[in-house]
Every structure is written in C-alpha cells, then in structure tokens.
Amino acid sequence: MADDDLATLGPTAGPRTTSTDQPADGPERPQPGPEASPAAGRAGRWLPRLVIAGLVLAALNLRPAITSLGALLEEVRDGLGMSGTVAGLLTSVPALCFAAFGIAAPRLARRWGPGAVVCTGMAAITVGVAVRPYVGGTGGFLAASGLALAGIAVSNVLMPVVIKSWFPSRVGPMTGLYSMALALGTSLAAALTVPMTGALGGSWRTGLAVWAALAAVAVLPWLVVVRQRRAAAGPAGSTAARPAETPVRITASPTAWALAVFFGLQATAAYITMGWMPQIFRDAGVSAGTAGVLLAVTMAMGVPLSFVLPRLASRMRHQGPLAVLLGLCGLAGYAGLWLAPAAGAWAWALLMGISNCAFPLALTMIGMRSTSSAGVVKLSAFAQSVGYLISIPGPLLVGTLYQHSGGWGLPIALMAGLMVPQIAVGVLAGRDRRIEDEG
Structure with a gap:
C-alpha cells in the first residue's frame, strides 16, 4: 500500500490533486483562500477529539467478546452441549481469527x-456478540463469534494506523491511552460478566449478549468521522494529496520480522497466563476464589502501566531496555511460580502483570518503526498476523506438557525458556530504525 492510500486519513494531509481512490475517514485540512469554509475550520478543531473518543470506545470493545465468554464457558458448554474438544477450540479461535482477518486489513483500508473499516469492525462486533447466544447450536455460535472476532482483528491492526495518522507527534501518549482502555475493557469483562449475568436473571445468553451494547456505542463516533470526511472530500473527482511513494517490501525488513516474533512471543505469554495461571495456583493449594483474584490482579496491572509505558517508550531512541526489563520481570515471575507458587503468589501475580505489558510496548514500536501511515498499516498487519500465528501452539503445548508430566515443572520451564528469545527480539525490534530503510 502506498502512502497516498492513507494520505488524507488525518490532519497531516497536504494539498489536494486529482484522485478518486482516497480513504473516506479523515478530516480535510482547510486550504487558504476563498474556498475554505468556516465549517471545515470548526471540524478541524473538534474532529480529533471525536477520534480520541472513538479510539477509547473501540479499545474497550477489543477483548470483552473473548473474556466474557471465558467467564461463562462452563455454562455455554452445558447450554449448547459442547464437547471438550470444541470448547478447547474456542480458546484457539481468537488467535486464528486475528491472524486470518488481520492480514486483510491493509487491503480493506486502501x-x-x-x-x-474500524466503524464496520465495531458494527461486526455488535452483531456477532448480540446474536451468538441466540442463533442455536454450536455451529451458529462459532460463526457469530467469528464475525465478532473478524471485527476485532481488523480494528486491532488499524488502531496504530489511525494513531499514527491523526496524532503523528503523539504516538506514545495516544498509544498509551488506547492500550489502557484495551486493558480496562479486558479486566471489566472478566470481572463483571458473572455478576451482571446474575443481576440480569441468571441466563448466560443475556450475560454474553449485554456486551453488544458497549460495541454499539463505539460505532457512533466513527460514523460521524467517516461522514465528515466524505462531506469534506466532496464529489468524486475532487482533488487529494498524492505524496511520493516509498516502496516497502515488508518481508525483507529485519525489523518487521523482529517485531512480528516479539509480538507473537508476548501474545504466547499472555494467553498462557490467562489460561493457566489460576490452575497453577490452585494446584499449589490456593483456593479457587483467590486464584481468580490473582489473575484479576495480573490483568489489572495492565491498566496503569499500559498508559505509562508507551509514553516512556516514545521518548527513547532505543526501546530495547524496556523489552529487557519486562522480560526479566517475566523470568522472575516464572521462577517464583516454580519455587514457591503459593507462598509468594501475590508477588508473582504482580510480576507477571508487569511482564504482560510487552503488548503496549509492541504497539508503540509498530507506530515508531515506519515513517508513514501506509508503512504502519503494512507493519501492523504483518506483525500482528504473523505474531498471532506464532502464539497459537503455546497454550496447547503447555496443556499437553502438564497432562503428560503430571506437574508444572516442564510447562513453567517452557514459559521461562520462551521469555529469553522474547527479550532478544525485543532488543532488535527496539532499535532506532525504519522499515522503509530496510525493505
């Protein structure tokens, strides 16, 4: 995708020349002269604020479809008569959908x-989450879940692009705000789904479907942004900027590969933590309720740190030291889980929560490793799609090792072992380089 495909996305758009293939979602910069309307100037002031609201609302909706299902998985299995194999498949579907649909995001954005595309993604989440409890049967439930996950996948990829385009000088702070909202949505869905289900009558169907309301709200600001952009663009044949293209062959960039592997390994660690950490604590003698609270603490650590970390990373020329610090926290947490899982449970939960903040660091580096919005959309799609593919085997392998070894020694050794290459590729991805200079 060339730079011109996203040239008018944000307020950095330049003078207009003839074009009919422009994205209809960014504001126009009012041009001097008699043609510039007062309305365009007013839009230039309030539209970025609306984009910020859209970013926050979108981020809040990128995980509840997944974590709300995890909270009610046993009820869903019983209600739909799912086999254990199909229920296990549900835990792998998100990563598969993120990889498969995320790779289509650049073409759709172009x-x-x-x-x-983000607006459509929020609509897909709304419909998928609303209808999946009521479509009847496991097949329909999986299909509707796939629709919601497709909306999440394309939005995952394009959020860094929107940030880069609208706020090129504030990539760190805006990524922090987005990451914090994403972590907040994850935690809220995990914590509130069960009590909300009880308050709404006890039906798991209602408990899952209620999250569609939040997604529906997220559609609204994006509708206004897209409508405003199309109104500003005028009829087909109006003029638009066409900056010179810098060709990028993403697979030839070592930085792109380093980011993809870093993204995949941090996602592997996060999925293993979410899926297995409570069981590790329970097997060590911690009560089920306390184990759930420990997981909530781990997830909640991401809320403040996801806001602070990108701001710090954006001020550094080399983000490798942050990747090392987060990796060392992960290694310390795994060592604690091995040596004294129950005695130091709260400390290990905090350390794992810090380590999981490699996700907002990866998002920040995606926004910083390209000079253009077009480069960011390619890099984001590549890093996230390849990364989520890398993450798929990890949780399954941990479960297999646990089952066959009868304990947590080998699985924890695997988790700790994966943290070493994560640190290494994080240092490579954090170097002050741009993919345009490599590919």
Whole structure:
C-alpha cells in the first residue's frame, strides 16, 4: 500500500490533486483562500477529539467478546452441549481469527479507509456478540463469534494506523491511552460478566449478549468521522494529496520480522497466563476464589502501566531496555511460580502483570518503526498476523506438557525458556530504525 492510500486519513494531509481512490475517514485540512469554509475550520478543531473518543470506545470493545465468554464457558458448554474438544477450540479461535482477518486489513483500508473499516469492525462486533447466544447450536455460535472476532482483528491492526495518522507527534501518549482502555475493557469483562449475568436473571445468553451494547456505542463516533470526511472530500473527482511513494517490501525488513516474533512471543505469554495461571495456583493449594483474584490482579496491572509505558517508550531512541526489563520481570515471575507458587503468589501475580505489558510496548514500536501511515498499516498487519500465528501452539503445548508430566515443572520451564528469545527480539525490534530503510 502506498502512502497516498492513507494520505488524507488525518490532519497531516497536504494539498489536494486529482484522485478518486482516497480513504473516506479523515478530516480535510482547510486550504487558504476563498474556498475554505468556516465549517471545515470548526471540524478541524473538534474532529480529533471525536477520534480520541472513538479510539477509547473501540479499545474497550477489543477483548470483552473473548473474556466474557471465558467467564461463562462452563455454562455455554452445558447450554449448547459442547464437547471438550470444541470448547478447547474456542480458546484457539481468537488467535486464528486475528491472524486470518488481520492480514486483510491493509487491503480493506486502501479501498475504504481505516476509519470506515474500524466503524464496520465495531458494527461486526455488535452483531456477532448480540446474536451468538441466540442463533442455536454450536455451529451458529462459532460463526457469530467469528464475525465478532473478524471485527476485532481488523480494528486491532488499524488502531496504530489511525494513531499514527491523526496524532503523528503523539504516538506514545495516544498509544498509551488506547492500550489502557484495551486493558480496562479486558479486566471489566472478566470481572463483571458473572455478576451482571446474575443481576440480569441468571441466563448466560443475556450475560454474553449485554456486551453488544458497549460495541454499539463505539460505532457512533466513527460514523460521524467517516461522514465528515466524505462531506469534506466532496464529489468524486475532487482533488487529494498524492505524496511520493516509498516502496516497502515488508518481508525483507529485519525489523518487521523482529517485531512480528516479539509480538507473537508476548501474545504466547499472555494467553498462557490467562489460561493457566489460576490452575497453577490452585494446584499449589490456593483456593479457587483467590486464584481468580490473582489473575484479576495480573490483568489489572495492565491498566496503569499500559498508559505509562508507551509514553516512556516514545521518548527513547532505543526501546530495547524496556523489552529487557519486562522480560526479566517475566523470568522472575516464572521462577517464583516454580519455587514457591503459593507462598509468594501475590508477588508473582504482580510480576507477571508487569511482564504482560510487552503488548503496549509492541504497539508503540509498530507506530515508531515506519515513517508513514501506509508503512504502519503494512507493519501492523504483518506483525500482528504473523505474531498471532506464532502464539497459537503455546497454550496447547503447555496443556499437553502438564497432562503428560503430571506437574508444572516442564510447562513453567517452557514459559521461562520462551521469555529469553522474547527479550532478544525485543532488543532488535527496539532499535532506532525504519522499515522503509530496510525493505
């Protein structure tokens, strides 16, 4: 995708020349002269604020479809008569969908514009979450879940692009705000789904479907942004900027590969933590309720740190030291889980929560490793799609090792072992380089 495909996405758009293939989701910069309307100037002031609201609302909706299901998985299995194999498949479906649909995001953004694609993604989440409890049967439930996950996947990829385009000088702070909202949405869905289900009558169907309301709210600001952009663009044949293209062959960039592997390994660690950490504590003698609280603490650590870490990373020329620090926290947490899982449970939960903040660091580096919005959309799609593919075997392998070894020694050794290459590729991805200079 060339730079011109996203040239008018954000407020950095330049003078307009003839084009009919422009994304219809960013504001126009009012041009001097009699044609510039007062309305365009007013839009230039309030539209970025609306984009910020859209970013926050979108981020809040990128995980509840997954974590709300995890909270009610036993009820869903009983209600739909799912086998254990199918229920296990549900835990792998998100990563598969993120990889499969995320790779399509650049093509969709080129054709329709990132804002319009994000708007459609929020609508897909709304419909998928609303209908999946009621479609009847396991097949319909999986299909509707796939629709919601497709919306999440394309939005995952395009959020860094929107940030880079609208706020090029504030990538760190805006990524921090987005990451904090994402972590908050994850934690809220995990913590509130069960009590909300009870308050709404006890039906798991209602408990899952209620999260569609939040997704529906997220559609609204993006509708306004897309509508405003199309109104500013005028009829087909109006003029738009066409900056010179810097060709990028993403697979030829060592930095892109380093980011993809870093993203995949941090996602592997996060999925293992979410899926297995409570069981590790329970097998060590911790009560089920306390084990759940420990997981909530781990997830909640991401809320403040996801806001602070990107701001810090954006001020550094080399983000490798942050990757090392987060990796060392992970290694310390795994060592604690091995040596004294129950005695130091709260400390290990905190350390794992810090280590899991490699996710907002990866997002920040995606926004910083390209000079253009077009480069960011390619890098984001590549790093996230390849990364989520890498993450798929990890949780399954941990479960297999646990089952066959009868304990947590080998699985924890695997988790700690994966943290070493994560640190190494994090240092490589954190170097002050741009993919345009490599590919």
